[in-house]
Amino acid sequence: MNMNASSVIHTIILILIPLVPAITYSESIVHEHKAHTHGISEIKLIISDGTISIKFESPANNIVGFEHAASNTEEENQLKRAHSILSKPASIFSFQGANCTSIPSSVTIDGLTKEPHKHQPANKHQPHSTHKEITAEYQFQCKSSEDLTSIETQLFNKFPNINEINVMWISDKNQGMSVLNPNNPQLFVE
Numbered sequence: 001m002n003m004n005a006s007s008v009i010h011t012i013i014l015i016l017i018p019l020v021p022a023i024t025y026s027e028s029i030v031h032e033h034k035a036h037t038h039g040i041s042e043i044k045l046i047i048s049d050g051t052i053s054i055k056f057e058s059p060a061n062n063i064v065g066f067e068h069a070a071s072n073t074e075e076e077n078q079l080k081r082a083h084s085i086l087s088k089p090a091s092i093f094s095f096q097g098a099n100c101t102s103i104p105s106s107v108t109i110d111g112l113t114k115e116p117h118k119h120q121p122a123n124k125h126q127p128h129s130t131h132k133e134i135t136a137e138y139q140f141q142c143k144s145s146e147d148l149t150s151i152e153t154q155l156f157n158k159f160p161n162i163n164e165i166n167v168m169w170i171s172d173k174n175q176g177m178s179v180l181n182p183n184n185p186q187l188f189v190e
Helices: 005-033 060-064 073-086
Strands: 040-048 051-059 093-096 099-108 133-143 150-153 164-171 175-180 186-188
Touching: 051 060, 060 073, 060 133, 073 099, 073 133, 093 133, 175 186
Parallel strands: 040 164
Antiparallel strands: 040 051, 051 133, 093 150, 099 133, 150 186, 164 175
């Protein structure tokens, strides 16, 4: 069988994509062991076959200014505001070179509300911690994603406590890591 480099990369990506949930689960088990640094957030990005998947993770302090269950109306309002902003992916990410529309997203702020979400069972493998994270997962369907040149985020404008976003990305053509900041909020996709 004669496969060119593009076919091999595409095959590898197709093999790896189903493993993302398992990797994400294993990350949640060991999450307490990785660094939790205020001011720094993470994005994991997969670009494949016209779909862009983005997982954004941040210490809650970067987003709402605290990492405990909301204890007053002001903190509850900060959580609602953050959830509202993070639930609108089209206002957070813009794509240059490709026309992309968002598919329903999910935002997780567990541990910060007064009542835990009933639909998510407690993770018995993860010890209780005062370090709380906010996670949002997005998917975009793109026409001509092969023409995508860059992705710009408005996260720095919407959440000024974010100083840096570490981005790990993989596409049908390439993979890489980048560091975004308020002066450089754009990821160039090669």
